Amino acid sequence: MKVPIGITTLHLSQKSALLLLLAVGLLGFGGYDYVQQSQAVDNAVAVQATITDARVDRMEGGRGIDYEPEIRYTYQYQGETYTSEQVFPSTGVRTYSDRSRAESVVESYEPGATTRAYVSPADPNDAFLVRERTPWPLRAIAIGGFLSVIGVLAGLGAKSPGQQELRPASEVQPAPRETWVDSHGETVHRLSKQGLGVCFVGFWLSLVALVFGLLNTTGGFGGPPQEIQAELLGPVGLSMLAGFSFWVGMVLSLCLYGVWSFTEYRQLRQRLSASKPPSPFRHPSRLVTILGTGDGDLSEYGQRVRLTGWVLLIAAGMTATLAYLLYTAS
Structure with missing residues (x-):
């Protein structure tokens, strides 16, 4: 689908079109509700x-x-x-x-x-x-704005980025300088995956322990809702502290894996032809398009870009979720 906008044209796939439709719906409903609340508050x-x-x-x-x-x-x-x-x-x-x-x-x-x-x-x-406005309209507008930016970037991006073939490694001269991650790549890769696995399992086990701790505190299912006073060193407090620690551990493991994966991406980029395409990590439209492309439609280079991008996005999302929970709990 082609959508002309000013001096450019958006090339939208079915996914991008649905994403923009959802974004427009959120922007419209959020804007309408915000105006309605403002009028009600001002004229009441x-x-x-x-x-x-x-x-x-x-x-x-x-x-x-x-x-x-x-x-x-x-x-x-x-x-x-x-x-x-x-x-x-x-x-x-x-x-x-x-x-x-x-x-x-x-x-x-x-x-x-x-x-x-x-x-x-x-x-x-x-x-x-x-007599006060609810935060829902502004949240809907913010989410709709974010989704619309993603949809527009996907429409502006190249039609088929991430499909560049690589030259054989023997034809590429090694980089004159190696970072610590370059020289210890296997160790970083192994530690990041092991840390992510351990923290993932530990997080869910801490949630199970939290549920049992809450059941012991409230007397089981079926009773009336009660306000719980949890001690930091009690079953509920320790389970929450463990869950928080494992969540932070998953974020750190993802960041470590992302650093290793980005280093791998740089090495693969050296094997591209002399006319290298723009770096997806410096051109968001190309990165968004690659993130929405299946692995079967990408070369080894494109798959590495896609994996690196998703890992860093997930780490950023988990960090934002943790910050929001800490903010609302304070």
């Missing part, structure tokens, strides 16, 4: 509301258990009585993975108590209690 009129019910609803889905603060209240606006369950001025439902955070929202609203609600004069049916 305060009214008195009476709480009729306030509780935390447990929701089980494909990604685990979430908790939704569910508050029902009645209010009057211009002589009419309305009922609403909306807490935030968002078109979506805001849930929490931590029950205590959902309870902190509900605890301010006791049944029978009066509180302040906010009504949009243009649509008095949609009142809300908390």
Whole structure:
């Protein structure tokens, strides 16, 4: 598929087209919800509301258990009585993975108590209690923007990068300078793979230990949800500390493997013909295209670029996930 944009043309594969379609959907929905929330917050009129019910609803889905603060209240606006369950001025439902955070929202609203609600004069049916924007629209816009950049880079990239054939190693003069990784490549390769395997198994074992520790703390399945006070040197605390350590170990092992793989890529690049293509690691459009290409359609050189790129991306993603969890937990 060819899509003309200004002075250039995007050459989109089916995967790239679907990726851009998803990106446009996220950008559109996120932008629409952000505008709706902004208008609701800016134009809302305060009214008195009476709480009729306030509780935390447990929701089980494909990604685990979430908790939704569910508050029902009645209010009057211009002589009419309305009922609403909306807490935030968002078109979506805001849930929490931590029950205590959902309870902190509900605890301010006791049944029978009066509180302040906010009504949009243009649509008095949609009142809300908390006059602040939810983070979901900006997250959707950020994800949509990231996916659109990936899709555009894939469309701008060369049609078939990573297919260059290599000259025989005997025809290539060795590099005049060797790094420590060059001279100890086999050791680095072996240690990175062994470290990744050990940390991967250890991480999942620590999760199993964490589950058993939680079951012993809460008394097993079927009981009401409880707030857990975990000691650092107790079963739950040690399991979490071990899981954190193994996760960091996997990131470090991936980085070590990525360094070795990048060194291998540099050695293979020396075996390309005199008219070498631009380096994929300096031209993101070429790298994105190679990352989305199957191994069967790549030469040895292209497969090394693809493996190196994915390893470094996974390490960066795991690091970002860890940073996000530490930030939300603080």
